[in-house]
């Protein structure tokens with residue numbers, strides 16, 4: 669028995685924000701952004717997280733060939749839902765008619781899809797549900813200060829999704845590793861609704877923007893991602909050389925190249941799409957997964973590693989056999 673991905677989907681908004689357009693907004697240049705990050709443009713939503721999550725979910729469900737009623741569970745990995753409540757997963761459920769599904773959101777920033785996938789797999793393995801929809805969707809464009817060149821150049825909006833099913837076949841998803849270090853939360857932070865009630869001495873400031881210590885996040889990523897990849901390979905009993913694709917969170921081309929170097933694998937095994945979308949947070953892994961799947965890059969039995977990292981700090985990796 670194993671858990672397989674039986675359908676993928678993704679959606680990015682039509683509006684493209686190029687580096688050249690950003691040059692008009694903050695003191696930066698296309699050359700600087702490309703050299704430091706690999707990003708050329710990103711997409712910006714005018715409709716929000718639920719809209720993107722629903723569109724990606726519909727594509728994944730259609731490709732999986734399952735009825736929405738067959739879904740027992742929907743988890744949306746997001747830290748930028750349109751509402752504090754209801755959760756984005758409930759809104760997706762209503763929009764696609766998955767009326768039997770248990771629904772909740774999972775907040776792990778850029779690790780959101782990976783943690784959601786691992787959580788859904790654990791529920792499926794328990795026998796509680798047979799089929800689940802996992803979505804990663806984020807609107808980072810509403811968290812960045814568009815006057816801060818240190819962050820606004822990095823992020824874009826999007827959503828990706830996968831339908832997974834517990835099947836009578838070998839391989840599938842797992843093992844996985846999930847890690848967190850809450851003591852380092854300050855280096856990438858965005859506050860939510862401020863405290864406001866009549867008992868406060870003074871009301872807190874309104875919603876704050878994202879703050880980031882870019883260099884610390886960079887150092888964290890290039891150290892922890894290779895470590896967690898090596899650890900999950902050992903857990904799976906597989907060699908790095910046996911892996912066809914390393915699908916990493918798309919934060920920065922230099923981070924991905926550095927990880928490839930540290931685990932002594934060719935960068936050609938690390939597909940990237942961040943040039944077109946920037947860092948879409950929890951959406952980046954499932955968008956890339958869907959693109960590769962639709963390009964017919966995966967063959968049955970291919971060994972694939974997924975790895976994510978982000979605010980929390982959180983990070984993790986998942987081994988899967990297509």
Ligand code: ACO
Pocket residue numbers: 695696697700701704705777778817818821856880882883885886919920947949977978979
């Ligand atoms: N355009 C031009 N110059 C800039 C810009 C910009 N957009 N941003 C910063 N600079 C300047 C700085 O002010 C600095 O100038 P100074 O030397 O005169 O002080 C110089 O460029 C170098 O700045 P650094 O911060 O040292 O640049 P660095 O090479 O570290 O690159 C970057 C910055 C791209 C943010 C990098 O640190 C990074 O990618 N970090 C990881 C960030 C990340 O991935 N975060 C999210 C991951 S988790 C998640 O997805 C939620």
